[in-house]
Amino acid sequence: MDAEKEGAKVEGEKKPAAGAGVKKDDGMFISVYKMDMHCEGCAKKIRHAVKHLDGVESVKTDCAGNKLTVMGKVDPAKIKARVEERTKKRVEIVSPQPKKDGGAAAGGGDKKGR
Template sequence: MGVVDHVSNMLNCSSGHSKHKKHKKLQTVEIKIKIDCEGCERKVRRSVEGMKGVTSIDISPKLNKLKVTGYVDSEKVVARVAHRTGKKAELWPYVPYDEVDHPYARGVYDNKAPAGYVRYGSEAQASHLGRASSIEVRYSTAFSDENPTACAIM
């Protein structure tokens, strides 16, 4: 991970072909899992505690969210939590609504999301927003006060 490891890997002459270990990066995995009571919370915590590479565990029962930090693979953490608890587990699909351009667009807004969060959506879903057609634009600008050549019926 550091300079000493890098130098020791370079000077390793143990065999003709050296196998380099793939070091996992420190990452935070957020998982959505239903947590009803303290027993469920304990079961979720114990499912992840013994995992190699886990450095910290944070559980938010009100948000039904498990946050695992460490040198782990996200897919393996989700699979282990689902297997050990017997509950449906998935990666956290929500982002704070401040980070989304159109939080109430179709496909982004979700009634099941916790307060202050919307479902993570790509920019492709923002294209479904209503846009004015050229005919609507002509009619709306024909009676505009800002247009000097507009109709002056009044």
Template structure:
């Protein structure tokens, strides 16, 4: 019903302004917290933001999860304003990575069951390069490219 009224008011040009709704986001941050005081400071700062619905903190993993109608960059800036070192959560479950113990993905500081988020684009581009090497190895343009003895 609300959409119909909005459409008709826009059609007739009554001048009602319509604000675009923000999307519900879940923002995960890695925040360095040592004690309950640090945890409370971060929780209070993030809970007081406009649009935040819930703040969950796992001090053992140094992970803060914020759910609400907020922008991830603003949540990060607010967490950094508490004086704590904060960054977007850089880890994903190791089951989602093809080679979790390869050099770019493996991180000793990662919580158990997590590895660094390695972009699939870099892995796929490396695979293409290997295929290119094999195709140029057996080239029709260069008959001496491969010799079998």
């Protein structure tokens, strides 16, 4: 019976890790943007502009940190363009890193290995 209790504990510990893995398997991207948000009204306008894009699952705004976090299967450049168009403010992509950093490193590694 002790083995069963230990097995239950291990299963409980695995659940958070499995939840994190699901996000990656589903192809979900978490994008973070930096922009000027004066108040909750600005944040609401930004959330409304982004949440209707195809592939967007969730949108979070942080007025104090001037950050926008978007989770979903959507191109970060598309979100950036949409927010800049709607708010007339400059938006900076914080993450994911530009493709030249991540893509070139991964692509370069494959070519060197061959």
